[in-house]
Amino acid sequence: MLPMRVFGDGPSWQISTDRWNQAFDWALWIRAAERIDARAGGVVPGPLDIEPLPEPSTGPGFDFIDGWVGWWHGLTAMPRWRPEQMSGPPPQLAFLPPDFPGLASWPDLQRVVVERWQEAHDWHTRRKFAGIHHDAPQPRESLLVLDVERELGRRVPAFELEFILLPVLDEEIREVTPTRYLVPESVYDGPGWIDWLRPVVTRLAG
Numbered sequence: 001m002l003p004m005r006v007f008g009d010g011p012s013w014q015i016s017t018d019r020w021n022q023a024f025d026w027a028l029w030i031r032a033a034e035r036i037d038a039r040a041g042g043v044v045p046g047p048l049d050i051e052p053l054p055e056p057s058t059g060p061g062f063d064f065i066d067g068w069v070g071w072w073h074g075l076t077a078m079p080r081w082r083p084e085q086m087s088g089p090p091p092q093l094a095f096l097p098p099d100f101p102g103l104a105s106w107p108d109l110q111r112v113v114v115e116r117w118q119e120a121h122d123w124h125t126r127r128k129f130a131g132i133h134h135d136a137p138q139p140r141e142s143l144l145v146l147d148v149e150r151e152l153g154r155r156v157p158a159f160e161l162e163f164i165l166l167p168v169l170d171e172e173i174r175e176v177t178p179t180r181y182l183v184p185e186s187v188y189d190g191p192g193w194i195d196w197l198r199p200v201v202t203r204l205a206g
Contacts, residue, residue, distance in 0.1 A: 012158050013204075015141045019165040019185070020128040022121065023095050027071055028166065029054070029120035030113055036064045043076045044069065045182060046170025054119065057112060067106025071095065074102055076176045080162070127167065140194050148201050156205040163188065179204070 031038055032047065033054035040046040078091050094102030097117050103110035149156055162180045165188050173196065174182040187193060 013145060013156055013160070015145075015161045015163070017141075017163045017165065017188070019188075020124070020131065021164055022124050023075055023092065024164060024166060025124040025127075026113075026117055026120040027068070027075060027095075028168065029123055030116065031068055033116065033119070034058060034062075034064060034112060036068045038065050038068045038072070040170055040172070043174050043176055043182060044072055045166055045168040045174060045184070046172070047168060049167045049169050049185075050123070054123075057116060062108060062112075064106070064109045064112070067103065067109035070106065071103060071109070076164075076180075076182065141197065144194055144197060145201060148198070148205055152205060156201070159204040161200070161204065 028045075028048040029050070030036070032050055034056050038044055075095060078095075094100075098114065100110055100113050100117070103113060145156060160179055163183045164180070165183050165185045168184050171184055171187050173184070173187060176182060187196075
């Protein structure tokens with residue numbers, strides 16, 4: 001979903017909502033399945049919303065925490081692919097199959113991810129299919145921006161805002177940058193979303 005408003009001189013503002021991002025889903029599934037004790041804090045969210053919990057493929061002797069946190073930070077900090085502005089291969093390839101080369105610094109974790117990513121993807125595909133056939137809330141961001149413009153008595157300046165929605169059990173919105181946030185799906189779909197978003201848009205409207 002990409003609500004935006006365009007005038008004659010180009011886009012004035014853009015709010016993107018990234019739901020069902022497979023790379024984030026895979027990482028969360030691996031953390032849950034392998035019982036990786038990477039606890040919530042900073043940009044690391046709470047537990048995955050999944051039932052039943054997948055069985056682990058490794059025993060308690062394996063410590064994947066540092067590697068998984070490195071993987072997660074790599075995903076959250078990765079720039080959006082803009083082929084018209086960027087040269088070379090997309091940075092997203094670092095965390096894609098078959099080899100997940102971005103995990104080479106953590107070979108034990110890389111091996112597990114290479115072996116199990118298809119299970120994670122099957123789960124991702126099932127939940128995405130269920131989601132797109134379920135009544136989703138109507139986009140509310142565009143109406144909010146119009147409301148802020150009415151309050152300010154002018155058009156808002158150009159800005160970009162990105163939300164990555166996550167299927168997690170906690171309800172904390174986590175700031176990656178002032179224009180990129182990790183948002184639990186339950187929070188985004190809930191009644192308090194616009195109340196949280198309003199001051200963010202007002203700040204960017206300057």
